[in-house]
């Protein structure tokens with residue numbers, strides 16, 4: 001690249017500019033409010049984790065095989081940028097001693113995740129998730145609770161065209177036999193499958209059910225259904241989850257092909273999808289029970305359930321549904337010195353008003369007319385104008401922009417005046 005080119009952002013990442021930040025804040029605040037209302041507490045875990053922790057979530061998954069940002073630090077340790085938060089939260093649960101506290105530990109986290117995938121609409125290399133986890137309790141009631149929490153949040157955001165899909169993929173007792181059945185069913189058709197599916201047939205047969213390739217669809221349609229091959233405890237757990245969702249008035253569709261992209265799931269899996277998200281990126285929220293993850297990380301066997309939602313996708317669907325959030329103006333009051341050389345006085349006026357209202361100064365040397373135009377564009381409610389003579393008398397002309405009403409106000413009276421009107 002020629003040295004004179006301006007330096008741009010890395011591929012697949014986005015800036016959140018001030019005009020969008022209000023909508024982000026609304027989504028994050030609603031997440032925190034809904035999560036807390038269910039008794040969940042905020043946790044933060046590092047963005048870098050040992051590569052091994054991230055890789056244990058599923059060696060045969062796309063996320064681990066192709067999408068991890070993995071690097072060696074100066075000490076020769078292999079680290080990874082987290083592609084999701086669940087493994088890190090489980091690690092923190094044990095390392096922080098939460099397993100000795102009240103169970104389940106109900107936790108939520110908001111933050112950036114990183115996946116090296118081909119960027120496209122709704123798919124970024126740095127994106128943000130709301131992650132919610134309930135760790136340390138096997139009760140199917142928690143699966144339903146987690147789903148109700150996600151539904152409550154989407155509802156609070158005003159999203160309407162959302163569909164919940166639900167499945168159970170069994171556990172370590174019943175799944176191995178089902179996977180053998182699936183392999184036996186697919187093997188005679190192996191040559192006709194997409195090359196990815198030929199590989200999956202040997203390495204991760206459950207993912208055959210997730211295939212979107214046209215040529216694999218007829219085989220998929222006739223494949224044995226996982227829900228017909230659940231052991232009795234898994235069947236009972238699944239029917240309890242469904243009963244609780246029914247009682248909560250949460251609508252869902254059973255989808256026997258829903259298997260999810262990470263390996264650690266057992267029993268309940270679910271996704272909230274949005275009609276308009278189209279294509280492969282249609283999931284807003286994904287989650288499920290993952291009773292085997294803790295032991296895969298060499299910690300004691302511990303049941304858990306959770307979900308994560310992509311904030312970029314949630315925000316883009318809110319925008320699409322017209323749930324636009326109008327950003328508040330940066331400053332309610334703009335101080336406009338009308339002549340050069342009044343910066344000290346303008347800074348002093350602003351300093352005294354900030355407790356009352358967000359205040360900024362236009363220090364530029366452009367004309368007062370231009371400053372007024374800029375103040376109107378910035379959406380300020382008031383401007384405080386003064387020239388050298390008014391500065392010497394310690395007064396400003398306080399003007400309300402929409403009404404055009406203007407009055408002389410002493411500096412000392414400004415805060416009071418701004419609060420009371």
Ligand code: HAM
Nearest residue numbers: 084086122123124127283284285286287306307308310
């Ligand atoms: P996931 O399905 O991989 O699950 O991701 C959850 C959500 O993150 C997706 O539904 C999507 O909205 C968003 N997302 C994923 N990848 C991208 C991307 N490249 N760009 C934009 N958004 C994306 C998990 O991450 C699990 N940890 C969920 C979980 C928590 N399961 C149990 N606990």
